[in-house]
Amino acid sequence: MLHTLAVLVENHPGVLIRVAGLFARRGYNIDSLTVCQTEDPEVSRMTIVVNGDDQVIEQVRNQLSKLVVVHSVTDLTGESVVDRELALIRIEVSAETRSVVLQTVEVFRGRVVDMGRSNITVELTGDIAKIDAFVNAIRPYGLLELVRTGKIAILRSEV
């Protein structure tokens, strides 16, 4: 199944390869990985989405924890989280399709961030399912280019 791991790591050169190397050595493809500095500039947070059976992911998690550069590993799978992904999508438009494409963007609450003669670029945030749904909806009109950040996630706070 899909697992989402939140990994706090040292903000140093070479850290990413140590983390990625662990997955590669076990033959696991990382579905998505985002990384950026956190509220503490010495610490970066990686959100890693990976597909694998629970026992192996548990092993990988333990191995990640053992890396000296890794401060903590949390498996967010099954936890109550807010997760988001950002996508930039370039779509082909013609006189006939322009309005229906723009309507679709509206429905998904996307924003047009660039407009050319024959295409538009849309910014969309949401969970993975929403972005997948949008991509499927506009694909028939001409999907020219798709850039996705991969998932970021944060635990919901207790109320």
Add this chain to the structure above:
Amino acid sequence: MSEEKKGLKGATILLNALHQEGVDVIFGYPGGVLLPLYDALLDSPIRHVLARHEQGVVYAADGYSRVSGKVGVCLATSGPGATNVVTGIANAYSDSIPLVVLTGQVSTSSLGSDSFQEVDIIGITMPITKHSYLVKDPRDLPRIVKEAFYIARTGRPGPVLIDLPKDVLAKENVEPFPSDMKLKGYKVFGRDNNSKIEEVVKALSDCKKPVLYAGGGVVTAGAEGAIRQLAEKADLPVVTTLMGVGSLPFGHPNLLGMVGMHGTVTANYAVDDCDLLIAVGVRFDDRVTSGLGHRFATKAKVIHIDIDPVEISKVVKTNIQIVGDARKVLEEVLESLPDSTVPQVTEWWTRLRVWKKDHALSYDLNRLTPQMVIECLGELASENTIITTDVGQHQMWAAQYYPTTHPRNYATSCGLGAMGYGLPAAVGAQFARPDDLVVLITGDGSLQMSIQELGTIAQNKLPIKIILLNNGVLGMVRQWQKTFYEGRLSSIQLEGNPDFVKVAEAYGMLGINVDSPDQVRTAISQAINHPGPVLVNFTISPDEAVLPLVPPGKEITEMIVR
């Protein structure tokens, strides 16, 4: 000292930091980028031992560490020097041996420009080091050295590499930063669940057919005393891995011997038949389980005690898991174990004794056999003697027949199985324990992978004794070709072997040839009593086989015994 020269040279700061960590000897080999360091070494109290190949420096540091329990330190130059230590790093990583490996690197300004003797050694060794550092600022050296030693020796030990660019070593007038460690992410796993000890005690009181299974974690933790106490208190039979040889002294009535591919019949039957397996500091390696984790000790409740949480449930599904230091955990078990909960093992021992009697290891006394040589060595060598071995048939015969009484008296390459380990490891062992007798048991294939280190022995006048079991072939490969490939022998003949006695003599050593059983005792005795290094060349038959043998992929009860 002039006023403007307040600081020290980078290389001096490094050596001071190493000295601070208690380093008394470094095994090394110089090269271009290390010139500032070798210059500074002349003024350091740390002894430098020059090997003959960088493979030798890392194995020597490894041997030093295994027999002393201290962190071994070695030094190699950039490029080929660094790549030559890679196998040794993998060896230490495989067997969880604490090393600090220092490699030279090109100057920081040249990094990544494919300059002369430049390799990305951090990148190359990433999967086989516990951690690694590229030093970019000499002021960080005290902290990095302190962290490297701490990481190498704590938790599950392992090799840590420090890559040292030439300009970092050469920089003058450096005022270092404090050595305070910054290791937020480094965790040493300890035990935090007392209830598990009670579960172990209960399992012990409920069982009828227990086996205690001891590995390298016992050696690391210094838990051999606790193993012995527990074995004696609860009358537990003990099996060991190759890493765990000596966890219970050879000849102890509770010891069943080594388990696994070349283990004793009794040990393998016992593990297969037991109802409680207490695994301490082991990782259920495929040389023990035949790669059949799911069919290993299937009738048993399995307790796994290990310091590394990654090992828990990695190969074998276990019932009680305790993450922690083997010695501390066993001592807690001992404390919590009242005399009345000692398991009822009388029947079990009756069965084990029958197996022991029916399947005792044996060999032919009428011809010169390797087993005879090793047993004789065991009779003549004192209890503190250190044995190092290479890899192959001789290694297994040594594990089966040499009476190891303490795990730190035995150094061999287990997980990686690296031929060429034994001779340099013997050098390292002799430096760690200069007053003890060091004996290398080796074969003619393995010896030639590090034979240049005879020069290191000669230069340092080390009184190492070499027991060469010379069959003129790569014996283990040949045995497998005979057994599993219909006798189609391929590339195992070592034609062109030198006269090893003459080689030894050329290095100023005493060389002795032995080719009949009646010469064995005299030759070994002469070697032990000779004040300098000796090589005894025993000519044995290439048809001598290591038995028992569990064929790969077969269950451990399916042994070939003759």
